[in-house]
Amino acid sequence: MSVLEETKFLMKKYHINANKNLGQNFLVDDDVVDNIVSSANIEPNDLVIEIGPGLGTLTARLLEKANKVIAIELDDKMMPILEERFHLYHNFELIHQDVLKVDLKQKIEENKEKVSDIKIVANLPYYITTPIIMKLLEEHLPVESITVMIQKEVADRLTAIPGKKNTGAITYCISYYCEAQEILLVPNTSFIPSPEVNSEVIQLTIRKEPPVIVKDENFFFRVIHASFMQRRKTLLNGLANNGIASKETLKKMLNDLQLDENIRGEALNLSQFAQISDYLSK
Ligand code: SAM
Secondary structure, three states, X not given: OOHHHHHHHHHHHOOOOOOHHHOOOEEOOHHHHHHHHHXXXXXXXXXXXXXXXXXXXXXXXXXXXXXXXXXXXXXXXXXXXXXXXXXXXXXXXXXXXXXXXXXXXXXXXXXXXXXXXXEEEEEXXXXXXXXXXXXXXXXXXXXXXXXXXXXXXXXXXXXXXXXXXXXXXXXHHHHHHEEEEXXXXXXXXXXEOOOOOOEEEEEEEXXXXXXXXXXXXXXXXXXXXXXXXXXXXXXXHHHHHOOOOOHHHHHHHHHHOOOOOOOOHHXXXXXXXXXHHHHHOO
């Protein structure tokens, strides 16, 4: 049975109407499903954490490959479907909760002994893509990679190169924690219902060490966020207006670091932000 037939069958059997508020766009393209699962490089000893399994389309394929799959789903209506579909799999665990509230560190700790690598795979709900990705990174989870389908526009930002086009504060966060790779463009016709936007599968490979060493990681990210809060402002005004330092201190810093007084945050690379953050946290 194709993924499209499977999805239509399950939606009919369980009287499911996709819930827009939960970002439900079910993937119905066999090639894309295969591509996500093969790009995730799942080994027989891996623990896979899937966010938003929905009707279980990716879950079914992940269960065949991984040592264990922990699927985290918020929607009550998906519970009986997932439980019935996968109750015979000893390697399936379902968590009925908002992923943003799940203690992932604890979950990983419980399973760590039995698995080698931990990989995250998901067709993410688009309304909370950024908070989910930031949670996964900021919690410093011992995860190897994150392979996710997200909105194309967000993918562009996450995989942009700091200091070049299309960047935002999140570009710098991503490039601090991981190497980002674009995997596959996915048209909106690959989903039921079709979202208004196109999508892309990206893979984030978590770095063992960050590419720059900073004195104070929290302050480093505060500086980056402050620089991007008002995009049309200079770095000087962005940092001053957001309480990072006085204009006087910032002018001296720009001079000491040999940066133009009118430079904008988006022109800086990661090491320059590290220099600025270290200078100001002295
Ligand atoms: N994996 C399925 C697929 O590929 O067809 C469904 C993907 S759909 C884009 C996103 C899924 O995330 C939905 O099943 C939705 O109910 C679920 N979801 C939405 N918000 C969530 C949250 N805060 N925590 C966990 N799951 C959530």
